[in-house]
Amino acid sequence: MRRTEQLLARFRQGVQHPEVSGFEVLELLDTRSALAQREEELSEAERRELEAADSLFLTHVQHWYESVGHVADLEAMRRQAAVPPSHWWWYLETLVQAMRAAI
Helix, strand or coil: CCHHHHHHHHHHHHCCCCCCCHHHHHHHHHHHHHHHHCHHHCCHHHHHHHHHHHHHHHHCHHHHHHHHHCCCCHHHHHHHHCCCCCCHHHCHHHHHHHHHHHC
């Protein structure tokens, strides 16, 4: 199995379990970032799978945000890891605010 396939499988599996700890959410965010770095390697079918997993991720964003808040300062982690703004999944608080505003 290619590394990209492994990452995609891990991310797809992870987004199905919103009850995980904040540490596991951070691993999920890292996995999604690793996928972003390899996005050009994804087949069309894998891109569709990633889009579906991203959609599921967004349905649980409030829970992810709360879980991470118990174990880490998300803003500090983004700064420390130099997370680019294009990695939107790392901006959980912004996603939560946007979802609340949309309601």
